[in-house]
Amino acid sequence: MSEADSQLPTVHVAVGVIENDNGEIFIAQRLPEQHQGGKWEFPGGKVEPGESVQQALARELKEECNIEVEDCAPLTVVEHQYQDKRVLLDVWWVLKYRGEAKQLEGQQWLWVDIAQLDAFQFPDANQPIVERLVDTLNSY
Numbered sequence: 001m002s003e004a005d006s007q008l009p010t011v012h013v014a015v016g017v018i019e020n021d022n023g024e025i026f027i028a029q030r031l032p033e034q035h036q037g038g039k040w041e042f043p044g045g046k047v048e049p050g051e052s053v054q055q056a057l058a059r060e061l062k063e064e065c066n067i068e069v070e071d072c073a074p075l076t077v078v079e080h081q082y083q084d085k086r087v088l089l090d091v092w093w094v095l096k097y098r099g100e101a102k103q104l105e106g107q108q109w110l111w112v113d114i115a116q117l118d119a120f121q122f123p124d125a126n127q128p129i130v131e132r133l134v135d136t137l138n139s140y
């Protein structure tokens with residue numbers, strides 16, 4: 001990492017871990033042209049100026065996944081420095097939502113068991129998130 005990289009502004013991202021009634025999690029594959037293209041992600045996107053994180057989460061999940069968030073709770077916050085970008089992932093459990101979840105922006109998407117998340121390639125910043133989710137399984 002060069003001196004210049006450490007000066008990169010941090011992109012604040014609202015991220016949703018959506019769980020269905022079977023305890024499965026919604027994941028989608030980032031499009032090739034996107035940052036971290038081809039990797040799997042939890043849906044979400046950048047917090048816009050003037051927006052709270054929860055507002056951003058609700059807006060992004062409506063735009064990307066067709067759902068209206070009715071209840072959510074903070075899960076974890078991850079700061080990560082990529083070569084070209086620094087991100088702050090503000091990760092929320094989506095505990096209750098309205099609508100049928102699906103991907104609206106052409107990305108492949110899946111419901112997966114938490115125990116199966118390890119089989120997918122996520123961006124490096126997601127490693128602690130996946131570990132956190134796996135921990136919730138082990139704590140039952």
Ligand SMILES: Nc1nc2c([nH]c(=O)n2[C@H]2C[C@H](O)[C@@H](COP(=O)(O)OP(=O)(O)OP(=O)(O)O)O2)c(=O)[nH]1
Pocket residue numbers: 011013014015034035036040041042043044045046060085087089123124125126
């Ligand atoms: N949504 C999401 N972004 C992630 C995850 N992990 C991770 O490193 N990121 C990074 C990739 C991007 O640099 C940034 C989020 O950008 P994004 O492309 O989703 O933002 P956005 O929906 O607002 O889309 P746009 O501005 O590109 O149109 O966070 C993740 O699990 N979900």
Ligand SMILES: [Mg+2]
Pocket residue numbers: 043044045046060064
């Ligand atoms: Mg997005």
